[in-house]
Amino acid sequence: xxxxVGFIGLGAIGRPMAKHVVARFGATVWNRTAERAQRFAxxxxxTVAASAAALVGQSDVxxxxxxxxxxxxxxxxxxxxxxRTGQLLIDAxxxxxxxxxxxxxxxxxxxxxxxxxPVSGGTSGAAAGKLTVMLGGEAAAVARAxxxxxxxxxxxxxxxxxxxxxxxxxxxNALLAVSIQxxxxxxxxxxxxxxxxxxxxxxxxxFPGVVVHGETLSAPNLHEGWRHxxxxxxxxxxxxxxxxxxxxxxxxxxxxxxxxxxx
Numbered sequence: 522x523x524x525x526v527g528f529i530g531l532g533a534i535g536r537p538m539a540k541h542v543v544a545r546f547g548a549t550v551w552n553r554t555a556e557r558a559q560r561f562a563x564x565x566x567x568t569v570a571a572s573a574a575a576l577v578g579q580s581d582v583x584x585x586x587x588x589x590x591x592x593x594x595x596x597x598x599x600x601x602x603x604x605r606t607g608q609l610l611i612d613a614x615x616x617x618x619x620x621x622x623x624x625x626x627x628x629x630x631x632x633x634x635x636x637x638x639p640v641s642g643g644t645s646g647a648a649a650g651k652l653t654v655m656l657g658g659e660a661a662a663v664a665r666a667x668x669x670x671x672x673x674x675x676x677x678x679x680x681x682x683x684x685x686x687x688x689x690x691x692x693x694n695a696l697l698a699v700s701i702q703x704x705x706x707x708x709x710x711x712x713x714x715x716x717x718x719x720x721x722x723x724x725x726x727x728f729p730g731v732v733v734h735g736e737t738l739s740a741p742n743l744h745e746g747w748r749h750x751x752x753x754x755x756x757x758x759x760x761x762x763x764x765x766x767x768x769x770x771x772x773x774x775x776x777x778x779x780x781x782x783x784x
Contacts, residue, residue: 527580535586590616606632618684625683634662639690651675657686
């Protein structure tokens with residue numbers, strides 16, 4: 522029997538991901554802004570659940586794609602949500618490892634499996650169904666999640682236990698933010714030193730060349746990424762979490778102050 526799939530969260534990334542899931546599984550959807558869910562259903566033929574609880578009640582596999590792990594925890598632990606033994610939650614939120622592990626443990630006590638599945642590739646990757654997805658969870662749960670995740674992914678990697686997908690995504694995002702800032706500082710320094718920027722094209726090799734000339738800093742990708750997911754806010758969340766657990770990371774606050782504020 523085919524899995525009955527439900528998708529919660531139709532935001533900038535979730536919406537195009539959900540389109541691929543609906544095309545394969547005919548999924549049920551729910552969004553906190555009901556009008557957005559109704560528009561999505563009109564375009565895709567998806568079924569709209571009356572509530573998150575209703576969606577969980579009629580799904581075997583539930584996908585969440587929400588702003589934070591706290592939002593996921595609030596939905597998961599809602600007293601009216603009827604989780605039952607044998608269900609699977611795939612959380613595609615760019616979440617934090619600690620909360621994901623707490624959610625996994627809470628669901629595990631109720632016989633529900635959990636896989637954290639943060640994605641990389643932005644809105645364009647989601648629309649094309651070519652995201653990279655980092656899966657954290659037990660092998661059996663990951664294997665079950667795979668056919669659902671592959672509807673919107675080009676690369677799927679099982680990176681470890683619950684929370685490890687979120688950990689890898691957090692570090693990846695932090696390194697991306699630092700790389701973008703470093704590229705900007707370097708190019709600004711060249712201008713101040715009166716070196717023509719055109720010469721950088723002729724001599725840059727290795728990682729610096731990739732950052733400046735690759736897809737990361739292309740105008741469409743940089744605009745979309747900053748518009749939907751401001752890296753300053755993202756890195757602030759990651760830094761706050763790290764400092765809570767690893768006090769020696771406190772100097773990273775200096776980096777935060779130099780990132781551009783949220784538009």
